[in-house]
Amino acid sequence: MFSHRVRVATVRSMRMTVIGCGYLGAVHAACMAELGHEVIGIDVDPEKIAALQAARAPFYEPGLPELLERTMATGRLRFTTDIAEAAGSAVHFVCVGTPQKKGEFAADMKYVDAAVDALIPHLGAGELVVGKSTVPVGTAARLASRIADRAPDTEGLAWNPEFLREGHAVEDTLTPDRLVYGVDGGADTAEGKRAKALLDEVYATPLKRGTPLIVTDYQTAELVKVAANSFLATKISFINAMAELCEKVNADITQLADAIGHDDRIGRKFLNAGLGFGGGCLPKDIRAFMARAGELGADQTLTFLREVDSINMRRRIRMVDLAREVCDGSLIGRRVAVLGAAFKPLSDDIRDSPALNVAAQIRLQGGDVVLTDPAALDNARKAVPDISYAETVEDAVRGADVVLLLTEWKEYRDLEPATISGLVKNKRILDGRNALDPARWRAAGWTYRALGRPRA
Ligand SMILES: NC(=O)C1=CN([C@@H]2O[C@H](COP(=O)(O)OP(=O)(O)OC[C@H]3O[C@@H](n4cnc5c(N)ncnc54)[C@H](O)[C@@H]3O)[C@@H](O)[C@H]2O)C=CC1
Numbered sequence: 001m002f003s004h005r006v007r008v009a010t011v012r013s014m015r016m017t018v019i020g021c022g023y024l025g026a027v028h029a030a031c032m033a034e035l036g037h038e039v040i041g042i043d044v045d046p047e048k049i050a051a052l053q054a055a056r057a058p059f060y061e062p063g064l065p066e067l068l069e070r071t072m073a074t075g076r077l078r079f080t081t082d083i084a085e086a087a088g089s090a091v092h093f094v095c096v097g098t099p100q101k102k103g104e105f106a107a108d109m110k111y112v113d114a115a116v117d118a119l120i121p122h123l124g125a126g127e128l129v130v131g132k133s134t135v136p137v138g139t140a141a142r143l144a145s146r147i148a149d150r151a152p153d154t155e156g157l158a159w160n161p162e163f164l165r166e167g168h169a170v171e172d173t174l175t176p177d178r179l180v181y182g183v184d185g186g187a188d189t190a191e192g193k194r195a196k197a198l199l200d201e202v203y204a205t206p207l208k209r210g211t212p213l214i215v216t217d218y219q220t221a222e223l224v225k226v227a228a229n230s231f232l233a234t235k236i237s238f239i240n241a242m243a244e245l246c247e248k249v250n251a252d253i254t255q256l257a258d259a260i261g262h263d264d265r266i267g268r269k270f271l272n273a274g275l276g277f278g279g280g281c282l283p284k285d286i287r288a289f290m291a292r293a294g295e296l297g298a299d300q301t302l303t304f305l306r307e308v309d310s311i312n313m314r315r316r317i318r319m320v321d322l323a324r325e326v327c328d329g330s331l332i333g334r335r336v337a338v339l340g341a342a343f344k345p346l347s348d349d350i351r352d353s354p355a356l357n358v359a360a361q362i363r364l365q366g367g368d369v370v371l372t373d374p375a376a377l378d379n380a381r382k383a384v385p386d387i388s389y390a391e392t393v394e395d396a397v398r399g400a401d402v403v404l405l406l407t408e409w410k411e412y413r414d415l416e417p418a419t420i421s422g423l424v425k426n427k428r429i430l431d432g433r434n435a436l437d438p439a440r441w442r443a444a445g446w447t448y449r450a451l452g453r454p455r456a
């Protein structure tokens, strides 16, 4: 188990700014302080900053509360809404959101542009701006020239994409599997070498441990990030396409995944079939990538990602259809217990959550939904106010016509049929994440159905 503490190499402490303290920035700020740096986290959201100032994590992320408490107690980490406090930092990380534009596939760059514009008047000689947000290729070059025009004494800009996973964000930041620096003109220019030297100081601890480092130009660094997320999304949709076929012939997708996953060239990771991918990143990143390819005149290049997206969205519809099917053809007035709202376990993030999307669709089809989740209930209540919520599994399943497991939290994976058999109206369970043992549930008298697994 990862202890969330790393042995910190003897590093020269740098003063740095982290602009945008959401899922990425708050963790980055705390981890940079853990590595020995002096860090100021800045966000325009006063509520988020108030929570962070009180050493409270504004979202669920294992290990973050302890890390905030520890690093803030040292005095190395503080938070503010005042961008003027960025003045004097050696490095300024930009970690603001790049969500999908309303009604379009493209990323909305207004937060990144606003953050850089707000920062420029406070930049001093020799300071480096470092983008971490996920952006369309070409963004770094555009922002670099804006900085060069308006703050010519600075070291300009580098792009340092982030690969952390929610739920493992602290360990992923402290012990990344690789570091990527996109620097002006690439590794061999004088500007590139100076930017690299600053980033090497930032990441002295992981670099001393031998973390692989790729130093490249802006455009390659930007593409690395969206290529990585596109590959992961493609892997998930590949296995979900196989699951669709398994459903046609009553084959078992979990055995298929195990069998192909034993081939090292394929690998078993990210081959968990089920409801598919959601969250604040994979869905919007593949769409923004397609939009950007279109702008670059490469419309055909990424059309496969459209298929990746469609396969992914079809899984949600299939889940609703399955619920209707086991409820004898209609969801109207049926009590549907939903286990899970977060887009994945160990997170309270409900952005584009497959679980919440399925719950909302069932409600639209007349189902009487009661949902529970160990971490995401407050966020879910705000986003989908017209379903009912329960604090416990027992309360959620009481009187249910069907139980849907949609986010595979450990407590749901470990659920014993006996715990809830006496509470439901009908013993029917739909496993949207292939997280349960079908034999066990069937032996306890339940109708067990799953995406891509045999009917009985
Ligand atoms: N969430 C994740 O696991 C990862 C996210 N990313 C990328 O990082 C970026 C941020 O993502 P999240 O942290 O998830 O988003 P988020 O929505 O949780 O956080 C963004 C934060 O930026 C703040 N903000 C907006 N405009 C600002 C401004 N002008 N000045 C200061 N703060 C401002 C917002 O108030 C918010 O707190 C995105 O580009 C995302 O694709 C990359 C890797 C992992």
Ligand SMILES: O=C(O)[C@H]1O[C@H](OP(=O)(O)OP(=O)(O)OC[C@H]2O[C@@H](n3ccc(=O)[nH]c3=O)[C@H](O)[C@@H]2O)[C@H](O)[C@@H](O)[C@@H]1O
Pocket (backbone or CB within 6 Å): 134, 162, 163, 164, 165, 166, 167, 229, 232, 236, 269, 270, 271, 272, 273, 274, 275, 276, 277, 278, 279, 280, 281, 282, 343, 344
């Ligand atoms: O750019 C980002 O923000 C991040 O996006 C993902 O991280 P994250 O969104 O936190 O979560 P993942 O663990 O990748 O899961 C994404 C979604 O895919 C689903 N998934 C994952 C794996 C799998 O086998 N099957 C599957 O359906 C999950 O349930 C979840 O809904 C990437 O894994 C990170 O490397 C990246 O930094």
